[in-house]
Amino acid sequence: xxxxxxxxxxxxxxxxxxxxxxxxxxxxxxxxxxxxxxxxxxxxxxxxxxxxxxxxxxxxxxxxxxxxxxxxxxxxxxxxxxxxxxxxxxxxxxxxxxxxxxxxxxxxxxxxxxxxxxxxxxxxxxxxxxxxxxxxxxxxxxxxxxxxxxxxxxxxxxxxxxxxxxxxxxxxxxxxxxxxxxxxxxxxxx
Numbered sequence: 001x002x003x004x005x006x007x008x009x010x011x012x013x014x015x016x017x018x019x020x021x022x023x024x025x026x027x028x029x030x031x032x033x034x035x036x037x038x039x040x041x042x043x044x045x046x047x048x049x050x051x052x053x054x055x056x057x058x059x060x061x062x063x064x065x066x067x068x069x070x071x072x073x074x075x076x077x078x079x080x081x082x083x084x085x086x087x088x089x090x091x092x093x094x095x096x097x098x099x100x101x102x103x104x105x106x107x108x109x110x111x112x113x114x115x116x117x118x119x120x121x122x123x124x125x126x127x128x129x130x131x132x133x134x135x136x137x138x139x140x141x142x143x144x145x146x147x148x149x150x151x152x153x154x155x156x157x158x159x160x161x162x163x164x165x166x167x168x169x170x171x172x173x174x175x176x177x178x179x180x181x182x183x184x185x186x187x188x189x190x
Contacts, residue, residue, distance in 0.1 A: 002165040003049045005108045006040040007157045020150050031132040043105040046112050047119030060111030065160050065179035068104045071097035075152035084144045086137035094127035
C-alpha cells in the first residue's frame with residue numbers, strides 16, 4: 001500500500017485558504033489544483049509499504065509522535081519548486097514550530113525506515129502545503145508574488161496521521177492510524 005505520514009488541516013483552515021486561493025485558481029486554469037479536502041502537510045512520504053510491515057510501522061510512528069508536543073502552525077506566503085520561473089509545484093509555507101516540525105518529520109522517517117518502509121523519502125522536510133501542480137515547467141513568478149502576502153490563521157496540530165493514498169482519476173486519502181503528539185511543551189509543566 002502507498003503511505004505517507006502527514007498533518008491534516010482543520011476545516012476552518014481549509015475554508016480560509018480556499019477563499020484566498022479562489023481568484024488565483026481562476027487566473028491559472030492550466031495548473032492542477034487538488035481538491036481542498038485532500039490538503040495536508042506531508043511529514044514523511046513512505047511510498048509502497050508491504051502490509052507485513054504495518055504492525056511495526058505503527059508502533060514506531062506512535063513512539064516517535066509521542067515524543068513531541070502539540071504545535072501551533074499557520075500557513076504563510078507562497079513559493080514554488082524547484083523555482084518560481086520553472087515551477088512544477090506551487091505551495092504555501094508552514095510556519096510556527098518549524099524546528100520541532102522538522103525534527104518530528106525526521107523521527108517519523110527514521111522510525112519508518114527501521115520498520116521496513118524501505119522506499120521512505122530521506123530528504124529533509126521543507127514545511128509546505130502543495131496548492132497546485134504543473135505537468136511541465138511553468139513560470140509562476142507572478143502567482144508566487146500575488147499570493148505571497150497570504151497569512152492564514154493558526155491552528156494546533158495535536159496528532160499526525162498515517163495515510164494511505166488511493167491513486168486514480170480522483171486521488172483519495174484514507175487515514176490508517178492517528179498518533180497524538182503528547183509530550184509536554186518545552187518549558188511547560190508536566
